[in-house]
Amino acid sequence: MWSLSLLASMTILVAALFLFSTFNQSAASTAAQAPAETSIDHVILISVDGLRPEAMLPPLVDQHPAMKQLTQGAWTAQARCDPDISITLPNHVGMITGRLVAGELGHGWVGNTDPPSRTMGGTLHLKPGHYISSVFDVAHDAGLQTALISGKWKFVLFEQSYGEDAGGPDTFAPNYGKDKIDCFVCSPKPVEQVQQLAAFIQGASDRNKKTFTFLHLAPSDFAGHASGWDLSDGSPYRHALLDIDHALGLILSKINDSPTLKGRVAIVLTADHAGGVPFLNHLEPDAPVNFTIPFVVWSGVNQTPVDLYSINTTSRHCPAVNERFSDNPLPPIRNAEAGNTCLMLLGLPAIPGSTVNARQDLLVAAPLKK
Ligand SMILES: [Zn+2]
Structure with missing residues (x-):
């Protein structure tokens, strides 16, 4: 169990508004928002900032037991960030809105610093001149509890x-x-973030409420900028990966040890970008080490490890290792699929106005064996 005293003792830079509106299952099932049948009550979207996919592949994954557990679901180490930009905030806007940055239907947010205040233009809606909906809108309007637990202050944009x-x-x-x-928390410390997340989900579950949570873990990006995206033994980046894996392991053990959560929580894990070009950054959108990221879907029970591309051959194209753009009409799997994937897992419709996985056709489980 997660104690409230532990929760209270945590150092939270910003907390937190909990609005616990009355859950009304029958009323929530309006025609437009009717949840589909699903055994998943809680979805956690995890973005590991600056995560190189090698962390989830042999040999490194053998040192990351939580990542190893997560790769027992459907996943790929060949997902892509936004094709036009490989920096943090625009790619997170993509995950949350289901849009890429460019084009008429793009979200258009290219800034990567702390946003101006809301009244000075610091919302996603001002520049396009219309409301940009999000995964939070769909989940919250359907009666779910929602949380954003971020490792960087710039996420105040959301x-x-x-x-x-x-x-x-x-x-x-x-x-x-x-x-x-409902709950916005910013803390750079993964263990604190994870404790907050676990308390949020268990608390909602105890009140019979479903949740959508976005968790952003930043130590890998901090280490990359300080000392490089250095995959050699003992590097600061490798230490950051160990810290992140420890935090992910805490989440998994909270889920697996809870009789009310086990089998009812799904995790979608991806990254905003990877990194290493230039060595202390990830600014070059055409560098494979920057744009190649993992995309993982885990539900914990009755899973078969499967390559996401192998079960999506009619809708997604696995790009060549160095391929940023392709002539193939099918898109690669992108981090911006995450929002609509999470909603599908919850039995909810796609984000209005989204363009990436807007049909929610990314299959996330191996077909059942006959
Ligand atoms: Zn960065």
């Missing part, structure tokens, strides 16, 4: 965009309000 003052109306009864993110 709190500003989807909080009480800028979030969109919930147009289907019951009205769960405009504040789409």
Whole structure:
């Protein structure tokens, strides 16, 4: 069990608004928001900032037991970030909105610093001139509890965009309000983040509520910028990977040890970008070490390890190792698929206006053996 005293003792830079609206299962099942049948009550979208896919492949994965467990589901080490930009905030906007940065339907957010305040343009809606919906909108409007637990302050962009003052109306009864993110926490320490996340999900589960949580873990990116995306033994980047794996292991043990969570939680794990070109950064969008990332879907029970591309041959194209753009009409699997994948796992529809996995056709499990 996760104690409240432990929760209270944590150092939280910013916390946190919990709005516990009454869950009404029958009323939530309006025609437009009717959840499909699913055994998954909780989905955690985890973005490991600057994660190189080698962390989840042999030989390194043998030192990362949690990552090894996560790769017992459907996954690929050949996913891609946004083709036009390999920096943090735009790629997270992609995960949360299901849009790429460029084009008429793109989200258009290219900044990567702390955003200006909400009233000074610090929302995702101002520049495009219309509301940019998100995974938080769909989940919250369907009556789920939602949380964003970030390792960098710049993620306040999402709190500003989807909080009480800028979030969109919930147009289907019951009205769960405009504040789409019930709990916003920023802490650079993964163990604290994970404790907060675990308490949030277990608390909601104890009240019979479903959840969507976005967890952003940053130590790999901090280490990469300080000392390089150095995969050699004992490097700061390798130490950061161990710290992240420890935090992921805490999440998995909380799930696996909880009779009310085991089998009812899915994890989608990806990265905003990898890194190493230039050595202390990830600025070059055409460098394979920057754009090649993992994309993992784990549900913990009745899984068969499977390559995501092998079960999506009619809708996704596995790019060549160095391939950023391709003539193939099918897209690669991108981190921006994450939001709509999470909603599909929860039995919820796609993000309005999204363009990546908007049909929610990314298959995430091996076909059942006959
Ligand atoms: Zn970075």
